[in-house]
Amino acid sequence: MFYVNTFWFTKVSKLVARYDKTNHLEEAMIKITHLWKIICPEFHYEDMQGNLQAWIFVPIHGKNHWSLAIIRIHNDVAMLAHLDSFRGTHDPEAIFHVLKIVLCLTVPIDPDLVMMGIMNVEQQ
Numbered sequence: 001m002f003y004v005n006t007f008w009f010t011k012v013s014k015l016v017a018r019y020d021k022t023n024h025l026e027e028a029m030i031k032i033t034h035l036w037k038i039i040c041p042e043f044h045y046e047d048m049q050g051n052l053q054a055w056i057f058v059p060i061h062g063k064n065h066w067s068l069a070i071i072r073i074h075n076d077v078a079m080l081a082h083l084d085s086f087r088g089t090h091d092p093e094a095i096f097h098v099l100k101i102v103l104c105l106t107v108p109i110d111p112d113l114v115m116m117g118i119m120n121v122e123q124q
Helices: 008-022 025-039 092-106
Strands: 053-061 066-074 077-084 114-120
Touching: 008 025, 008 053, 008 092, 025 092, 066 092, 077 092
Parallel strands: 077 114
Antiparallel strands: 053 066, 066 077
């Protein structure tokens, strides 16, 4: 299990937005990989030799509230989930877009093998 810090998603989102505008793949890959390794240094996908298994928890801060993205990697398939207690506060499609680009640039995962799901947790 891995946890990234609360600033990681914000920083990576900005890099992905810049990549989306300029399409400079190599520059984005270097910066995102560097940011990934600084913030989540224990996660070394190169050392897992075909047995890639990890849970990565990504806290996401909006203007008024937090949500949580979860990345589950098992071999060559990644599953993304977004847990949000306030429906519609955070855009899950935008979150999945950022995480999918990060995964495809840093972990050898086929983009077609990234599955996504949304879970809204009702407040009690």
